[in-house]
Amino acid sequence: MGKANWYDMREFIAHLEKLGELVRVGEEVDPAWEINGLTRIGLQERAPAILFDRIKGADFPMLTNLLGTDRRFLEALGIAKWSDFNEEWCRRTERLVPPRVVEKAPCQEVVLEGEAIDLHRICNTVWHQYDGGEFPGTLSVSITKDPENGVLNAGIYRMGTLSRNTLGWGAPEYTHGRQHYIKHERLGTVMPMAVVTGYDPSVEIVASTRTPPNVDEFQIAGALRGEPLEMVKCQTIDMLVPATSEFVFEGVVRPGVRAIEGGFGEYTGHYGEARSNPVFEVQRVTHRRKPIYLGAREQWYPSESALTVGKSSQAVAYKTIKELVPGILDLRCDVTYEAIVKIDKLFPGHPQQAMDAVWGATYARYKHVIVVDKDVDIWDYDSVHWALSTRVDAKRDVYILPRRAGQWLDPAVSLREKGWQTGMGIDATMPDEDYHFWGEQPPRLVDDPQIVARTREKWGGRLPWQRK
Ligand SMILES: Cc1cc2nc3c(=O)[nH]c(=O)nc-3n(C[C@H](O)[C@H](O)[C@H](O)COP(=O)(O)O)c2cc1C
Numbered sequence: 001m002g003k004a005n006w007y008d009m010r011e012f013i014a015h016l017e018k019l020g021e022l023v024r025v026g027e028e029v030d031p032a033w034e035i036n037g038l039t040r041i042g043l044q045e046r047a048p049a050i051l052f053d054r055i056k057g058a059d060f061p062m063l064t065n066l067l068g069t070d071r072r073f074l075e076a077l078g079i080a081k082w083s084d085f086n087e088e089w090c091r092r093t094e095r096l097v098p099p100r101v102v103e104k105a106p107c108q109e110v111v112l113e114g115e116a117i118d119l120h121r122i123c124n125t126v127w128h129q130y131d132g133g134e135f136p137g138t139l140s141v142s143i144t145k146d147p148e149n150g151v152l153n154a155g156i157y158r159m160g161t162l163s164r165n166t167l168g169w170g171a172p173e174y175t176h177g178r179q180h181y182i183k184h185e186r187l188g189t190v191m192p193m194a195v196v197t198g199y200d201p202s203v204e205i206v207a208s209t210r211t212p213p214n215v216d217e218f219q220i221a222g223a224l225r226g227e228p229l230e231m232v233k234c235q236t237i238d239m240l241v242p243a244t245s246e247f248v249f250e251g252v253v254r255p256g257v258r259a260i261e262g263g264f265g266e267y268t269g270h271y272g273e274a275r276s277n278p279v280f281e282v283q284r285v286t287h288r289r290k291p292i293y294l295g296a297r298e299q300w301y302p303s304e305s306a307l308t309v310g311k312s313s314q315a316v317a318y319k320t321i322k323e324l325v326p327g328i329l330d331l332r333c334d335v336t337y338e339a340i341v342k343i344d345k346l347f348p349g350h351p352q353q354a355m356d357a358v359w360g361a362t363y364a365r366y367k368h369v370i371v372v373d374k375d376v377d378i379w380d381y382d383s384v385h386w387a388l389s390t391r392v393d394a395k396r397d398v399y400i401l402p403r404r405a406g407q408w409l410d411p412a413v414s415l416r417e418k419g420w421q422t423g424m425g426i427d428a429t430m431p432d433e434d435y436h437f438w439g440e441q442p443p444r445l446v447d448d449p450q451i452v453a454r455t456r457e458k459w460g461g462r463l464p465w466q467r468k
């Protein structure tokens with residue numbers, strides 16, 4: 001296993017630079033379009049992470065595409081390949097590791113207050129052509145505390161600039177951060193909130209993870225890193241933040257206050273509409289000396305949020321369904337729409353039980369669940385497509401579950417139906433039990449492993465295309 005206990009973002013990017021996975025842009029760039037353009041092309045081309053040194057109108061450099069490729073995502077966790085990822089996540093998170101609280105922290109080296117706070121000068125990027133404005137909050141982790149039980153939550157929710165010191169806070173009602181706020185609104189109390197960006201990569205990964213309620217994501221970070229995350233108390237609110245963060249925004253979200261924010265180019269590859277959102281009022285900014293802002297362009301694949309939200313939530317979902325259903329071998333999920341489950345089919349109805357578990361017990365709101373047999377390689381879409389094409393009889397194998405809780409951003413539903421989705425399960429396993437019921441044998445696989453083995457034995461190392 002590779003290294004996962006990065007002290008801070010800087011240690012990780014120094015490592016990326018050694019691997020040739022970081023480029024610096026020294027020229028001044030225009031935040032209205034140029035960061036968008038370069039970040040977009042960089043994602044499409046699986047290019048290195050990009051450090052923009054000089055941004056017109058902003059006081060600080062910014063890093064994009066940090067975990068924007070499979071390689072960098074896996075590198076952050078020190079894991080070699082996707083087929084190891086789910087099991088490795090389960091192994092490391094068997095026991096959660098609480099943070100270590102420190103007194104003095106790099107993230108509080110410099111303090112900005114009052115008139116000195118100007119969000120426009122900190123991050124003024126317009127990430128997509130038709131966004132409603134500047135969106136500093138893309139990889140900004142919102143840290144809140146449950147007013148009833150004190151459990152911390154970390155989540156990444158979009159935040160667009162409303163004024164010099166206020167941002168719209170795009171946490172939908174089904175997120176944990178928003179649920180903390182709903183509790184505060186019921187109590188009529190002001191919610192303290194800290195927002196951080198520029199952290200060791202484990203923080204980005206865990207803040208993107210869909211977990212059950214009442215899970216402190218920083219304890220998952222400690223488990224993934226193999227040692228506790230260092231955290232420090234904020235200066236104006238009772239909240240802990242990762243000590244090596246580049247930026248910390250301390251502030252409040254007041255009950256009953258809303259403002260229109262957005263639209264915004266989203267992870268669905270479509271714009272999300274402008275919305276009436278709660279408002280985050282920044283009352284103090286602390287940052288490291290020579291801080292580096294961290295941001296992301298949202299888009300459909302390939303994208304950074306597809307990896308961080310998709311893969312981390314996949315690992316947690318795998319862990320959950322493995323405990324509930326026998327014969328679960330692996331799980332591959334995209335960011336929120338499709339889950340592919342690989343099972344060792346043991347009984348009729350087993351694939352349907354796996355689907356029910358994904359829908360009922362996991363938190364990413366997967367719409368489509370595809371179940372395949374153990375001979376399918378779920379990390380190869382050709383193999384999945386083969387199963388879908390050859391093992392599915394739609395009237396028997398497609399399972400529709402109407403009116404499930406969905407994603408508010410799902411572009412397949414119109415505004416009036418927002419928040420709902422139809423579940424579709426596809427049993428793409430071979431219907432062996434049907435054949436056997438009638439005393440028949442399912443067709444033999446075209447695979448010929450003995451012939452392949454015999455050929456390798458005779459021709460190994462000097463296959464016709466390997467000859468000099
Ligand atoms: C760049 C980025 C932007 C995101 N923006 C949002 C958002 O605006 N709204 C949202 O609900 N989730 C967003 N997410 C996904 C959430 O972070 C994720 O669902 C996480 O689990 C939420 O935390 P929670 O489960 O503790 O509420 C974003 C993720 C990333 C990586």
Ligand SMILES: [Mn+2]
Pocket residue numbers: 153154155176177211215217
């Ligand atoms: Mn949470």
